[in-house]
Amino acid sequence: MTTGTGRRPRGAGRLQLHDVALRLFAQHGVEGTSLQAIADEMGVSKAAVYYHYRTKDELILGVLAPVVDRLTAMVERITARRGRQARLDELVRGIVDLAVDNHEQFAVMLGDPAVGLLLTNHALAQGWDELADLVRDPADVSTRVALSLFVTGLLGPLRDPELTTLGPEVLRAQLTEVGRRLLQIRRRPTP
Amino acid sequence: MTTGTGRRPRGAGRLQLHDVALRLFAQHGVEGTSLQAIADEMGVSKAAVYYHYRTKDELILGVLAPVVDRLTAMVERITARRGRQARLDELVRGIVDLAVDNHEQFAVMLGDPAVGLLLTNHALAQGWDELADLVRDPADVSTRVALSLFVTGLLGPLRDPELTTLGPEVLRAQLTEVGRRLLQIRRRPTP
DNA sequence: GTCTATAGAACGATAGAC
DNA sequence: GTCTATCGTTCTATAGAC
Secondary structure, eight states: OOOOSOOOOOSSHHHHHHHHHHHHHHHHOSTTOOHHHHHHHHTSOHHHHHHHOSSHHHHHHHHHHHHHHHHHHHHHHHHHOOSHHHHHHHHHHHHHHHHHHTHHHHHHHHHOHHHHHHHHHTTOTHHHHHHHHHHHOSSSHHHHHHHHHHHHHTHHHHTOHHHHTTOHHHHHHHHHHHHHHHHTOOSOSOO | OOOOSOOOOOSSHHHHHHHHHHHHHHHHOSTTOOHHHHHHHHTSOHHHHHHHOSSHHHHHHHHHHHHHHHHHHHHHHHHHSOSHHHHHHHHHHHHHHHHHHTHHHHHHHHHOHHHHHHHHHTTOTHHHHHHHHHHHOSSSHHHHHHHHHHHHHTHHHHTOHHHHTTOHHHHHHHHHHHHHHHHTOOSOSOO
């Protein structure tokens, strides 16, 4: 149920590759990051990178796979809820958790224009599309605007060095509270 | 006082160039947009593009120049205000106006990682830095988080096709109201 | 102002040795 | 798993004709 993106190469070097690639993707964008730059940062050759992934696109998808899976699971949890308030509450808590726990992947996925096209071409944008549907679901325009602004806005505090020093717990609490205030949600309907 | 980015080439073709380049930049990012792609979209050759700007960086800066100038002016208006509420109110109205009127430039400037570095290298990031200082100014963490989330979050509704059909006036009103709710601002202190 | 043609570098990707 | 070496393509940028 959580396989999602298919086979991914095993090995220990893969973890370092994911780390380095993700950091550079978040810093310069995926189009602005060459495989040469990644290899240099790792202290290996470009061919060594190609051992782990056969194409650059697959590398990007491999780095982003964990969030894609989490997103799918989150959307399922939301749609399982009944009632407008319960869904909004689940959405706020879910998206905040996801964004705080994987803030670099979140930034690359939501911020980079090239990634959106890539995910769509590989039919992996389903999670985002369903999330977008949920965002558009509310009848009133006011809630739709607030919801769209909130999800995208998570990028801001998460890539601000001054705010990330607060630590995950404080950040999570702050962002959840901001989301509730924005969407005018009462606290925890059916926890 | 509003010269800002220095001399920019004149001529009518420049306007079309700005239009086409901006649209592609917003769609694929600046690193994902080649001068060849811009030339093709315009129906001219690559060399024709180089007539207007000597480098790609200068083209990017030329396209973004209007927002850079507006941002500088906005920061001046904010710092001229006295009092926490007045400043927050001015900031919300200013940034919403800027984002709605130039939403593509706003998206490229705020969303593209490569642009941030470019502006910094050309000492044009001053406006954003001062805005960032204003965002960090409030004593309480809660307001800083909300402010950061709000500014970045404007990207969301602005690039959602379903929401942009609402038109600039409705969008402006909606976003301003969301901002006030988020930052708990009373209406128009000293208009 | 726009063109053709091209230089020179960087890119993604592959082959084959170790 | 990592290397060197290389292929073919695309990129930014320039030169010079019209």
